[in-house]
Amino acid sequence: MNKIKWPVNLPLHIMILPCVLLVFVYQYIPMFGVVIAFQKFVxxxxxxxxxxxxxDNFRYVFNMPGIWQVIYNTVYIAVLKIVAMMIVPIGISLLLNEVRRASFKRGVQTLIYLPHFMSWIILGGILIDILSPTRGIVNQALGFIGLDPIFFLGDNNWFRFTLVVSDLWKEFGYSTIVYLAALTAIDPTLYEAATIDGASRWKQTWHVTLPGMLPVIVLLGTLSLGNVLNAGFDQVFNLYSPSVYASGDILDTLIYRVGLENAQYGVATAIGLFKSAVALFLISGSYFLAYRYANYRIF
Structure with missing residues (x-):
């Protein structure tokens, strides 16, 4: 009697089966709900x-007052966050790379990683307290040097700036991990050769370190293009108010208000489907650019 020959990777397939089922149940089956965008859903x-x-829902969406301002807010805030999240982590990783005392380096890394693991509910409460125009420590410091208090979370001129800086504070430490890992892949003999040639630490950074990090920088920069319409719902929802809708209202918060507060399910789904379609185009383009310029492949 011939024995059944099972595939060599069968145990791995069985191990991953629960994850596949979870993705199918919670990611693929709900896709049927996009039909709501084309219905007067009850x-x-x-x-x-x-x-x-x-x-009709899409026509209604694009005729809504302020919809183009919401789209502009979403793109503007997301682009600012992407740019800031590229520049600051690179700079911090370069500075940490120059630290020679391991205990000090680990301590700094722990401090800057910590906010990443805190939810925006907690951080939102902290920011509301420290940025309060009456009792917040920031405005008290401004008053101490003779400046007028600033309503960071209630002034349209300051709200976007507050969103970008607070998001940067929360996430830049965690983003440095990738760049620090890229630094470890640079051949040490390149630094030795540069030292022999008389290059200073700044020239070594400019001509050895940054070129060695460039493939990772290009890769992360191109892949981040897919997040142009993701301005951060959790953060904005916990910090914004009707007084800053003009500068802080984004597509995700609009979907929340239209769909859950006003029960306009078809309209909210139409906005979400529009966002998903644009994101699909952006993600496809970013992966093409990553493949073209950073030799990034998905197998």
Whole structure:
């Protein structure tokens, strides 16, 4: 009697099966809900009995007052965050790379990593307290040097700046991990050769360190293009108010208000589907650029 020959990788396939089922149940099956974008959806009637209205929800969305301002806010805030999250972690990783005392370096890394593991609910409460125009420590410091208090979370001129800086504070430490890992891959003999040639630490950084990091910088920069429409719902939702809708309202917060607060499910789904379609185009383009300029492949 012939024995059944099981595939060599069968144990690995069985091990990953629960993860595949979770993704299928929670990611793929809900995709059927995009049909709501083309319906006048009534929860009591369900998908199959709600009225089909075609593109009316999309026409309504693009005729909503302020929709283009919301799109502009989303792109503007996201681009500022992407640029800041490229520049600051690179600079910090270069500075940490120059630290020779291991205990001090580990201590600094721990301090700058810590905010990443805190939720925006906690950080939002902290920021509301320290940025308060009356009792916040920041405005008290401004008053001490003779400056007027600033309503960081209630002034349209300051709200975007506050979003970018607070997001940078939370995430830049964790982002330095990738760049520090890229620094370890640089051949030490290049620094030895540069030292023999008389290069200073600054010239070694400019001609050896940065070129060695360039493939990783290009890769992360191109892949980040897919996040142009993700301005950070958790952060904005916990910090914004109606007084800063003009500068801080983004697509995700608009979807929340339209869909969950106003129960306009078809309109909210139409906005979400529009965002997903644009994100698909941006992600596809970013992966092409990553393959073209950074030799990045997905197998």
């Amino acid at each position: 929860p009591a009637r369900g998908f199959f009995h709600s009225s089909w209205i075609g593109w």
